[in-house]
Amino acid sequence: MGKLSPEQRHKQMAAIRGKDTKPELLVRRGLWKRGFRYRLNHKRLPGHPDIVLRKYRTCIFVNGCFWHGHNVAVAQVNSTVLVGDSECCKMPKSNREFWVAKILRNKERDKAEQRKLAEMGWHCITVWECELKPAKREETLESIAFTLNHIWLQDHGVKVNYRTPPDEEDKQLPMAAEDNEIKR
Ligand SMILES: [Zn+2]
Numbered sequence: 405m406g407k408l409s410p411e412q413r414h415k416q417m418a419a420i421r422g423k424d425t426k427p428e429l430l431v432r433r434g435l436w437k438r439g440f441r442y443r444l445n446h447k448r449l450p451g452h453p454d455i456v457l458r459k460y461r462t463c464i465f466v467n468g469c470f471w472h473g474h475n476v477a478v479a480q481v482n483s484t485v486l487v488g489d490s491e492c493c494k495m496p497k498s499n500r501e502f503w504v505a506k507i508l509r510n511k512e513r514d515k516a517e518q519r520k521l522a523e524m525g526w527h528c529i530t531v532w533e534c535e536l537k538p539a540k541r542e543e544t545l546e547s548i549a550f551t552l553n554h555i556w557l558q559d560h561g562v563k564v565n566y567r568t569p570p571d572e573e574d575k576q577l578p579m580a581a582e583d584n585e586i587k588r
Contacts, residue, residue: 427533428454428466434545440552449526451517460552461559462527465514469493469533472514473507492534527555 432455435442446456446463453463467474475490487504489495495503518528529551535544 427468427531427536430536430541431455431464431466431531431545431548434541435548438545438549440549450520450524451514453521453528457552460527460555461525462529462552462555463521464529464531464548465518466531466536467514467533471507471510472532473511474532474534476507476511478508478511492532 432442432444435455435457440457441459442464443456443458444454446453449456449463451463451465454466455464456462457464469475469490469492472493473487473490474493476493477488477490479486479488485504485508487495487508493507495507514530518530521528529548531544531548534540
């Protein structure tokens with residue numbers, strides 16, 4: 405192993421850290437930690453899904469918010485397509501038309517690919533970059549795990565009945581008259 409100067413080592417570590425925080429890697433690590441096993445970039449599947457879980461018949465796409473137009477509002481007025489920026493996808497001001505067209509194309513392609521996958525019997529999960537920010541990351545990973553387990557149970561004909569916990573149910577009931585009496 406060659407010796408590295410402190411500066412070189414610093415650079416190397418920074419490079420590794422940068423790589424480790426890539427959204428796709430975060431999802432992979434999160435799934436692995438939760439016991440899910442997967443394959444990467446399935447070249448033969450439409451859209452080359454980032455992560456493929458054969459056991460769950462599920463493809464996961466980890467999407468950058470800008471390139472895939474997360475949450476942008478699209479409206480057609482006569483022949484004009486209007487696109488409203490979202491918090492995580494803001495179209496550049498200069499050359500806006502070009503970017504709008506490009507991002508809409510990407511969105512259309514994503515939709516078409518997921519439709520094809522669905523026809524082939526695959527489930528698709530889209531994970532957005534902004535959902536992987538440190539504050540939301542664990543929640544997002546938990547919800548992916550939940551969805552995968554749910555998919556597996558459904559595909560295997562297990563009836564899933566998610567009941568609201570009893571105390572939650574109580575809260576939803578209109579308060580009984582006596583309760584009001586007592587409170588007063
Ligand atoms: Zn986003």
